[in-house]
Amino acid sequence: MNGGGRAGRGRMGIGRMNDVAPPEADAPNVGAPDVGAPNVGAPMCAGPIRDMRKPNLVLPAKAADCHAHVFGPRDKYPYAATRLYTPPPVYLEDYLAMLRTAGFARGVLVQTGLYGNDNSFIVDAIKANPGRLRGIALIDEHITDKELQHLAESGIRGFRVNRTATTGLEFGVARRLAERVKELGWHVQFLLDVEDHPDLDTMLGSFATEVVIDHMGRPDPRRGVGACRAGEQSERPAR
Secondary structure (H helix, E strand, O other): OOOOOOOOOOOOOOOOOOOOOOOOOOOOOOOOEOOOOOOOOOOOOOOOOOOOOOOOOOOOOOOEEEEEEOOOOOOOOOOOOOOOOOOOOOOOHHHHHHHHHOOOOOOEEOOOOOHHHOOOHHHHHHHHEEEEEEEOOOOOOOOOOHHHHHHHHHOOEEEEEEEEOOOOOOOOHHHHHHHHHHHHOOOEEEOOOHHHHHHHHHHHHEEEEOOEEHHHHHHOHOOOOOOOOOOOOOOOOOO
């Protein structure tokens, strides 16, 4: 997800952070986390680089890191049994320290399958840093309008669709949810392999909300600039 201004409705654009601080409220638990033993099929992922140095480049005022995966202590925020990886113990304080060192004034926390559809951690993180953080949630079609409103009031500005994992929402479900969240000012954020979708403009251009493609669409540089053709499938692993 890249930083910048908003694009027009129904186009692949850029999400923004609302400067209005969310009220202090607890988030509804809409997921089913696993409080038991670690998922043996979920490998440990690489941690961030901890040797942070202040860059020579001075960022502009209100600069935002627009995509970060941050996690909380497992005893307070248990992991989902369906997760695809297990993170090392790196927490919100580490991320905020990185923002300060790099010169970012704001950040966007993007929910991953680590917590399933339980968005409690990012909501709590925003609550503790209301002028600095916003979030992108994971939801499903069973979420109520009341829960959506609560997430919006808690600093959530969109929902994510992971099309690289079998647990991700189908495009049809995402389209119906987009109709429901458009009045909240949300966008729909996709994690997908662009080479698998040569009709991406047509497929996403009719969404009721703005659309963001994160991780730059996960292009495979080995396939070259002409890789996005019908019938060609990516062999990149899911995240």
